[in-house]
Amino acid sequence: xxxxxxxxxxxxxxxxxxxxxxxxxxxxxxxxxxxxxxxxxxxxxxxxxxxxxxxxxxxxxxxxxxxxxxxxxxxxxxxxxxxxxxxxxxxxxxxxxxxxxxxxxxxxxxxxxxxxxxxxxxxxxxxxxxxxxxxxxxxxxxxxxxxxxxxxxxxxxxxxxxxxxxxxxxxxxxxxxxxxxxxxxxxxxxxxxxxxxxxxxxxxxxxxxxxxxxxxxxxxxxxxx
Amino acid sequence: xxxxxxxxxxxxxxxxxxxxxxxxxxxxxxxxxxxxxxxxxxxxxxxxxxxxxxxxxxxxxxxxxxxxxxxxxxxxxxxxxxxxxxxxxxxxxxxxxxxxxxxxxxxxxxxxxx
Ligand code: SF4
Ligand code: SF4
Numbered sequence: 001x002x003x004x005x006x007x008x009x010x011x012x013x014x015x016x017x018x019x020x021x022x023x024x025x026x027x028x029x030x031x032x033x034x035x036x037x038x039x040x041x042x043x044x045x046x047x048x049x050x051x052x053x054x055x056x057x058x059x060x061x062x063x064x065x066x067x068x069x070x071x072x073x074x075x076x077x078x079x080x081x082x083x084x085x086x087x088x089x090x091x092x093x094x095x096x097x098x099x100x101x102x103x104x105x106x107x108x109x110x111x112x113x114x115x116x117x118x119x120x121x122x123x124x125x126x127x128x129x130x131x132x133x134x135x136x137x138x139x140x141x142x143x144x145x146x147x148x149x150x151x152x153x154x155x156x157x158x159x160x161x162x163x164x165x166x167x168x169x170x171x172x173x174x175x176x177x178x179x180x181x182x183x184x185x186x187x188x189x190x191x192x193x194x195x196x197x198x199x200x201x202x203x204x205x206x207x208x209x210x211x212x213x214x215x216x217x218x219x220x221x222x223x224x225x
Numbered sequence: 226x227x228x229x230x231x232x233x234x235x236x237x238x239x240x241x242x243x244x245x246x247x248x249x250x251x252x253x254x255x256x257x258x259x260x261x262x263x264x265x266x267x268x269x270x271x272x273x274x275x276x277x278x279x280x281x282x283x284x285x286x287x288x289x290x291x292x293x294x295x296x297x298x299x300x301x302x303x304x305x306x307x308x309x310x311x312x313x314x315x316x317x318x319x320x321x322x323x324x325x326x327x328x329x330x331x332x333x334x335x336x337x338x339x
Contacts, residue, residue: 009290009293009294010293040246040247040248043248044247044248044251044290047248047251047252047255048251048290048293048294050255051254051255051294051295051296051333052293052294052295054333054336055294055295055296055332055333055336057336059336
């Protein structure tokens with residue numbers, strides 16, 4: 001899932017300082033599961049902001065609503081009737097949701113309530129670890145299911161580099177070498193020949209936002225054609 | 226056993242200290258309470274295994290949130306005892322009350338009406 005963490009309070013407070021009526025919008029999916037931006041976190045942040053602004057003699061009126069998802073206009077539409085009552089919006093969705101909300105209401109100042117930190121697995125309650133950088137050219141089939149883009153400090157598709165050191169990465173003794181782990185796993189599976197496979201470098205040059213259209217679907221403007 | 230404890234303490238019963246949420250404590254202070262504390266079972270003797278550990282973590286978290294806001298984090302506390310310890314309960318109530326008196330009123334209170 002997409003994982004995020006609450007922005008530092010002082011930063012948030014500073015961003016919305018000039019506004020008197022602010023709507024705080026949570027997201028009911030990824031950021032709810034990772035305890036960063038769901039209904040509860042919206043309520044906690046609002047309670048904090050309310051107290052801090054009272055202490056500053058600059059009271060604020062705060063609204064709270066949590067949508068099913070913010071990366072979907074269908075759910076963002078629920079805000080249409082209420083957005084007019086507010087000077088600004090805080091979105092506690094991931095970076096994707098925040099942008100989609102801002103796009104729907106281009107006249108409204110929209111502020112991020114969280115810092116989006118990646119695509120991660122749930123290791124324990126409240127503990128998440130990044131596993132994928134959404135590179136768009138997955139090599140897990142060649143690497144024994146270990147992502148070198150995320151787990152290798154240099155993101156090497158073809159590793160290891162010369163810095164690999166008895167299972168550790170050269171950046172730190174606390175950091176396992178991803179390519180060492182890949183070697184171990186492939187060797188256990190008797191598929192070590194795969195490590196000799198060469199993966200073409202990814203075209204990182206001239207990056208534009210990537211589009212994903214699933215088979216059988218079209219862009220809305222092509223739908224009629 | 227009739228025990229006296231400070232009248233300023235308002236008791237809210239919950240089935241387990243693990244039931245107390247971050248928001249309960251935060252809202253208490255937001256609405257003007259001078260302090261809020263959880264009394265849970267002794268560590269290691271929770272019927273639900275870790276209710277009181279969760280409660281302790283939440284108290285610590287709320288304490289840090291209050292500090293961020295500019296209110297003394299020590300206005301929220303956690304105490305532990307067994308269900309048979311009435312006198313200890315009364316002693317903790319007094320300790321908390323004295324502690325909060327020393328801190329003075331919740332700074333939000335003077336602003337809540339405004
Ligand atoms: S190679 Fe790594 S970053 Fe790329 S898609 Fe696969 S898991 Fe994600
Ligand atoms: S030592 Fe291993 S993990 Fe570190 S940069 Fe080199 S290949 Fe990557």
